[in-house]
Each structure stands twice: as C-alpha cells, then as structure tokens.
Amino acid sequence: MYRIGALAKAYRLNPDTLRYYEKHGLLAPTARSESGYRLYSEADAQKLRFILKAKAVGFTLAEIGELLTIEANRSQWACQDVKALVEAKVTQIDAKLAQLGQFRDSLQGLADACCGGPESAEHCSILDALEVQ
Amino acid sequence: MYRIGALAKAYRLNPDTLRYYEKHGLLAPTARSESGYRLYSEADAQKLRFILKAKAVGFTLAEIGELLTIEANRSQWACQDVKALVEAKVTQIDAKLAQLGQFRDSLQGLADACCGGPESAEHCSILDALEVQ
DNA sequence: TTTGACATTGGATTTAACTCCAAGCTTTAT
C-alpha cells in the first residue's frame, strides 16, 4: 500500500490532485491507516494510470468518471450496455483522430512546401495550408 | 464585412467569445464602422476557421496565438524558422496521434472481446484493456 | 418616431482542474 505522497511522486502529481480526484469520485484509496492516512493499493494505481491516459488523450474528468462508473460495478451492467458505451467512445475518438490527422497533414504539407532556407517566409501561409484541407 | 453578431452566428459562437479572442491578441477585426462597430473581413473569417480547427485538435489559445504570430508577419521570418516551428508542431501532433490511436485500439479490443449479450459485464474490464497496451 | 435588435465598454461571474494555505496530528530520522 502506498501513502498519498508516494503514489503522487510515482506519477509526478501533486498530492492535492489525488485528493481532488477522490473528492470528485474518480479515485478513492482502498483503505485508511489507523491514523487516517490514505492507503492506495496496486489496483488504485492501475485506476490512476487509466485516468492519466484518458486525460492525456483529451477526455474531461467527467467523461473519465463515466467510464470508471462502468468499471466500478461491472457486474451490475449488461454486456451489451458496456459494449455500446465503449463503441460510442471509440467513434468519438475516431472523429478526433481524423481531425487531428488532417491538421497534421496540412501542417506537414506546409513544411514540405517551405524551402526552409534563410529567405523570407512570405509564401508560407499556415492559414492557407489549413484551408486546402 | 460581417458585424460581430453575424460572424459569431456563422460559427456558432457567442459574440463575447470573439471579443475575448480580440482582447487576447488572436483575432482583431479588419475595421471598425463610423460608430465603432467591429467589421470582420473574409480573411478574418479564415483566421477564425484556423483558430477553431486548432482548438478542436487540442491546442490552447496561447499555442494558437504563437502560430498566428508567424502568420501575422510572415515576411519578417526566415523560411527556416517557420519550417522548424511547424515541424515541431507536427512532431507534437504525431505523439498525440500515437497516444490517441493506442487508446482507441485498447477500447476497440475491449468492445471486440465483449460478447455484447444481455449477461453481466463481469469480464469486461476497461482498466485491464488499457493496461495491455 | 419610437420600438427592438444589435453594438459598445468595463467589470463581474462561471467552470474545470487544479494548487495553496493554516492549524494540527503522525511518522521517521538523528
């Protein structure tokens, strides 16, 4: 079991962030010590890794909480409900991937077209590059 | 030329959002009417489209402002500087694409493995799905 | 010509996601 400081340090977080996640129903420690210290298990750490990955990918804490609710009482849900919700998220991510990929390609196109030399960037319009799609 | 309300409506924004962007150096209207009304040109609209696309893709307004600064005085920059900055952004986006793709595949893997039937979702662990990579 | 929609400004409020602080326990290291 990790105390709050150890878990926070392991994932480069402020201990207050973990307390914040607890307060908002995302991650409660498995146990408390005699004296009231929060004690996090390996499963809690796994949950935290999930939260951090989802956050890195652009989900809000509210959305992450929704996914975690399913996780929390898996046995209460029917398989079809979980499947539907997860597939909806996948669709959401696909849309985001498409947008991001397009943005990437446009910028790459600009970089490719750009001579890269010491002369003025007169013709390197980021705006135009992104309008072309 | 569009007045603030028209431009806002066209892109489903609150007029205050456009004023906010102006205040923060992202998008100033090309002109003002006699009476002081903001007047936006087609070029301003293009710039706005850029801002919205970049935002949708996860850039902060500060980052977008950085890219727009280049745009604003292209002729002051050397082509190599623009190219370097744009390529750095592309690298950033590539990292994000990789993360997002991984997250997507994990969730998809879970959905695929899930029977999708009316029985309990006991074995459909989102956490486990994401740990596998 | 006056009503209603739209605009201006400055400043206050909101929301998400932290981050900090104070006062007071607990644990660890010297």
Added chain:
DNA sequence: ATAAAGCTTGGAGTTAAATCCAATGTCAAA
C-alpha cells in the same frame, strides 16, 4: 526525544476560456 517531513481537513486562491451583466449608443423597420 525532538525536529523534520509527511499526513489530515476545510477552505481560499489560481488559470484558462469563456460567459454574463449593466449602462449606454446605433440603426432599420413599422
């Protein structure tokens, strides 16, 4: 055994990105 480091709670403060409000000005239409 005592000081330093770490923990507790409740509550305040911060930052980004809006959004709202009030008082006032403009303008097209009935």
